[in-house]
Amino acid sequence: MIEPVLSAAAIDQRGEPALELRHLHRFFGRLKAVDDVSFKAWPGQVMGFIGPNGAGKTTSMRILATLDTPTAGDAFVCGYSVVDDPDKVRRYLGFMPDSFGKYANMNVVEYLDFYARAYGLRDAQRRDAIEHVLVFTELRKLADKAINTLSKGMSQRLGLGRCLIHDPQVMILDEPAAGLDPRARVELRELIRLLATEMKKTVLISSHILTELGEICDSAAIIEAGQILAYGTVDEIQRKQHGDSTELTRARSLHVRIAAGDDAQSRMLGLEKWLLEQPLINLVQCSGAAAIFDFEGNDEDQQRLLHNMLAAGHPVIEFYGKTQSLEDAFMNITKGITQ
Amino acid sequence: MSAGDKFFHLADYLTDRLNPILVKETRQALKSRQFIITFMLLLTVAWLISVFGTVWYGPAIEYGSAGRAFFVAYYYVIGFASLFVVPFGSFRSMLNERDHNTYELLSISTLSPRQIVNGKLLSSMVQVFIYYSAIAPFIAFTSLLQGFDLAMVTLFLLAGLLWSFFVSMVALMLSTLSSNRQWQAINTIGMIGLLLWQMSAAFGMSAVGLSESIPFDSEEFWWVLVSLLVGAGSFFLLAQQIAISRLTFESDNRSSGIRIICTLQFWLLWGGVWAYAYRYGMAAVHEDVIAACATMSSIHWLIAGLIFSTEPDHVSRRVRRNVSRLGAIRFLVAPWLPGGRRGLLVLLIHVLMLAIFVRLGSWDLWVQNMVLAAALYVFIYVAIGSAIGRLGQMVTPEFRPAHARVLTILIGALGMIAPYLPAAFGFTRWSNAYSLGEFANPGRTLIIISETAYGSGSHNNATVHGVLLILTAIAGVALLINLKAMFQGFSEMASWKSATAAESSSVYAED
Ligand SMILES: Nc1ncnc2c1ncn2[C@@H]1O[C@H](COP(=O)(O)OP(=O)(O)OP(=O)(O)O)[C@@H](O)[C@H]1O
Ligand SMILES: [Mg+2]
Numbered sequence: 001m002i003e004p005v006l007s008a009a010a011i012d013q014r015g016e017p018a019l020e021l022r023h024l025h026r027f028f029g030r031l032k033a034v035d036d037v038s039f040k041a042w043p044g045q046v047m048g049f050i051g052p053n054g055a056g057k058t059t060s061m062r063i064l065a066t067l068d069t070p071t072a073g074d075a076f077v078c079g080y081s082v083v084d085d086p087d088k089v090r091r092y093l094g095f096m097p098d099s100f101g102k103y104a105n106m107n108v109v110e111y112l113d114f115y116a117r118a119y120g121l122r123d124a125q126r127r128d129a130i131e132h133v134l135v136f137t138e139l140r141k142l143a144d145k146a147i148n149t150l151s152k153g154m155s156q157r158l159g160l161g162r163c164l165i166h167d168p169q170v171m172i173l174d175e176p177a178a179g180l181d182p183r184a185r186v187e188l189r190e191l192i193r194l195l196a197t198e199m200k201k202t203v204l205i206s207s208h209i210l211t212e213l214g215e216i217c218d219s220a221a222i223i224e225a226g227q228i229l230a231y232g233t234v235d236e237i238q239r240k241q242h243g244d245s246t247e248l249t250r251a252r253s254l255h256v257r258i259a260a261g262d263d264a265q266s267r268m269l270g271l272e273k274w275l276l277e278q279p280l281i282n283l284v285q286c287s288g289a290a291a292i293f294d295f296e297g298n299d300e301d302q303q304r305l306l307h308n309m310l311a312a313g314h315p316v317i318e319f320y321g322k323t324q325s326l327e328d329a330f331m332n333i334t335k336g337i338t339q
Numbered sequence: 340m341s342a343g344d345k346f347f348h349l350a351d352y353l354t355d356r357l358n359p360i361l362v363k364e365t366r367q368a369l370k371s372r373q374f375i376i377t378f379m380l381l382l383t384v385a386w387l388i389s390v391f392g393t394v395w396y397g398p399a400i401e402y403g404s405a406g407r408a409f410f411v412a413y414y415y416v417i418g419f420a421s422l423f424v425v426p427f428g429s430f431r432s433m434l435n436e437r438d439h440n441t442y443e444l445l446s447i448s449t450l451s452p453r454q455i456v457n458g459k460l461l462s463s464m465v466q467v468f469i470y471y472s473a474i475a476p477f478i479a480f481t482s483l484l485q486g487f488d489l490a491m492v493t494l495f496l497l498a499g500l501l502w503s504f505f506v507s508m509v510a511l512m513l514s515t516l517s518s519n520r521q522w523q524a525i526n527t528i529g530m531i532g533l534l535l536w537q538m539s540a541a542f543g544m545s546a547v548g549l550s551e552s553i554p555f556d557s558e559e560f561w562w563v564l565v566s567l568l569v570g571a572g573s574f575f576l577l578a579q580q581i582a583i584s585r586l587t588f589e590s591d592n593r594s595s596g597i598r599i600i601c602t603l604q605f606w607l608l609w610g611g612v613w614a615y616a617y618r619y620g621m622a623a624v625h626e627d628v629i630a631a632c633a634t635m636s637s638i639h640w641l642i643a644g645l646i647f648s649t650e651p652d653h654v655s656r657r658v659r660r661n662v663s664r665l666g667a668i669r670f671l672v673a674p675w676l677p678g679g680r681r682g683l684l685v686l687l688i689h690v691l692m693l694a695i696f697v698r699l700g701s702w703d704l705w706v707q708n709m710v711l712a713a714a715l716y717v718f719i720y721v722a723i724g725s726a727i728g729r730l731g732q733m734v735t736p737e738f739r740p741a742h743a744r745v746l747t748i749l750i751g752a753l754g755m756i757a758p759y760l761p762a763a764f765g766f767t768r769w770s771n772a773y774s775l776g777e778f779a780n781p782g783r784t785l786i787i788i789s790e791t792a793y794g795s796g797s798h799n800n801a802t803v804h805g806v807l808l809i810l811t812a813i814a815g816v817a818l819l820i821n822l823k824a825m826f827q828g829f830s831e832m833a834s835w836k837s838a839t840a841a842e843s844s845s846v847y848a849e850d
Contacts, residue, residue, distance in 0.1 A: 101439030117359035118448035
């Protein structure tokens with residue numbers, strides 16, 4: 001297991017965590033769906049929970065939501081154990097599952113009203129909670145619309161509103177953006193950002209749409225085959241990928257495209273051969289008229305490379321470096337293990 | 340604020356005090372097509388009955404007993420709505436929660452499983468009440484006719500109402516039992532069959548009841564009525580508790596509630612017998628009644644005991660911590676706490692009690708022998724099941740309680756046919772005489788014991804003693820096999836402490 005990026009000492013300076021997983025295990029027979037997962041999150045923090053399919057995200061989240069119990073270890077929400085005090089945990093936690101059912105013969109307000117009652121809200125308290133959620137999710141206009149006729153985007157908002165209804169401290173969102181169009185995604189992201197910044201909630205959000213999480217998460221845990229592979233702030237995870245070395249020798253991925261034409265294929269072969277002969281270059285991949293490779297030089301080296309490439313007569317029309325995104329970090333860290 | 344708004348706020352205020360599920364289900368029901376159709380259908384049919392009935396009777400309606408005939412017709416109409424439509428609705432509504440993935444969100448709200456079950460039940464009660472009030476004007480109309488008996492009508496309406504609550508509760512309970520979607524179509528068809536069968540049985544019985552005059556002044560009548568009410572009430576509670584347990588998380592205590600209700604049922608039955616004996620003298624309670632009650636009790640504990648004693652022995656940390664809060668009392672109430680080992684304890688207590696009750700009662704020897712034999716059988720079967728459960732768990736963790744239960748039933752069935760196999764394969768001759776080898780067939784054996792009552796010659800007390808001796812010996816072995824486990828049922832609780840931080844972070848604390 002890779003050590004957490006953030007040292008324990010640095011983390012503890014932030015006071016009591018709102019969410020903590022402590023050596024969490026969940027086995028299904030021989031399958032180790034969650035295998036010794038530990039991390040913490042603090043109020044006002046959006047934490048990404050990133051992993052490929054079957055990594056154990058949903059399983060961990062269901063344990064946090066008290067829908068399942070760990071085989072070993074424990075998790076704490078606002079200091080309450082999900083094993084020993086599930087009732088208290090439920091009060092402080094809002095859970096939005098990856099898919100949730102909708103009742104027939106029910107409109108948006110009735111839906112929210114029902115969950116407000118189910119969480120024991122009464123009278124003015126209940127009406128205020130519903131009103132607040134309708135305003136926050138901008139569902140006011142749709143208040144009388146039957147919930148099983150809502151679009152995917154609107155029903156995700158409703159789901160988010162539902163898990164907000166009892167004003168929980170910690171929110172667990174399991175792939176909330178799945179199946180949304182780009183606009184709905186941006187809007188949802190905005191809502192989630194507000195939850196953390198304005199309402200000081202702790203949000204744990206899982207996804208494999210990594211570029212998205214990169215923008216709203218201030219920290220992330222990458223999980224695969226039940227184990228945490230990396231954990232820390234997004235910056236730290238990215239830096240970790242380049243080792244602890246300095247900026248100068250950092251490997252970057254470079255992208256080159258040459259002019260398409262009748263003899264593009266032979267030109268491409270030529271370029272590939274040429275690239276493989278150059279120093280500081282690894283992992284050359286060619287497809288069509290483009291080549292991608294890892295380059296371990298500094299800016300000066302890169303400048304020289306371009307110069308030489310043009311001098312060698314390659315018809316370069318594009319030349320750029322891809323900086324490591326969270327997605328790349330993800331691809332580098334995870335190994336494609338399935339179990 | 341408009342009048343409408345005011346009404347809305349008042350309704351809000353009032354419904355705040357109600358079960359949230361009730362509020363939601365009622366709102367949904369009032370919007371649902373099924374409810375509206377049933378309601379209109381009910382009104383139409385009742386109206387048609389009134390019109391055509393009146394025409395058909397003509398002037399004869401003034402005398403004769405038209406009132407009773409009209410009442411019966413309306414009673415069947417309301418019966419269809421309250422004994423079929425509503426219970427089926429509550430069955431579906433619970434299944435739908437699971438099917439449509441709405442149940443999980445409900446389960447992590449602050450609603451308890453009890454509130455959820457009660458909410459579903461209450462909302463079907465509300466529907467039944469609405470149907471009853473729709474039919475009320477028609478019943479009022481029959482009261483103007485000859486042959487209308489207020490006492491009888493009240494009794495039947497009340498009985499119908501209570502029976503519909505009971506049926507709805509059982510339907511709800513059954514809907515919590517199946518979690519396997521593949522079976523759902525079959526379960527639904529089975530449920531429809533069951534409801535139709537139950538409804539026609541209820542109609543048949545009320546037809547008989549309605550054709551006779553009710554002996555309100557007979558004490559016997561009230562004894563029967565109260566026994567039926569108490570009995571049905573106890574099974575209502577049992578069904579409710581089973582539904583609650585099924586909705587409770589696996590890691591919570593799903594067992595104690597059911598154990599307590601089964602104990603309560605046992606005491607109600609024998610408490611009733613003793614109360615009757617106290618009122619009318621021991622001689623008034625016939626041996627046959629004791630034999631019947633003992634048979635019921637034995638079957639009851641055979642089923643309950645088999646379920647309790649094959650529960651997994653592994654008790655979750657959550658339950659252990661809650662139990663440890665009981666302090667020293669936990670050792671006193673151990674048989675009612677979850678876990679298979681303690682399940683066998685609770686069974687042992689009750690079969691012992693059954694045998695002791697009957698012995699105390701100074702009834703005839705045959706009934707004492709019969710009850711003793713029944714108690715021994717129950718203990719033997721359940722002890723076998725318990726042992727199989729533990730053995731299976733040792734072999735593979737995949738071994739589920741259901742496997743142990745099925746295996747035990749198979750062993751029991753094998754025992755029943757085994758004595759006849761030699762004759763069936765022609766090794767020996769068929770013989771009508773009871774042989775001791777037939778002890779493995781409880782049905783035949785118990786009948787043989789009961790036949791000694793009337794001194795019917797062929798079977799003497801020696802045979803009975805022989806059988807009892809064999810059964811006692813086997814029960815002794817069964818006890819020995821399970822003794823260690825039963826002792827552990829007590830002793831393991833000594834180590835249950837409230838979970839400490841150290842425990843919860845230790846990785847293999849659960850194993
Ligand atoms: N109830 C269960 N019984 C058996 N295995 C299970 C159960 N639930 C999950 N698993 C297994 O546990 C592993 C982790 O599943 P999980 O749903 O947590 O993954 P995930 O990270 O949420 O994946 P996805 O991105 O596809 O949602 C999978 O291999 C899955 O098959
Ligand atoms: Mg998932």
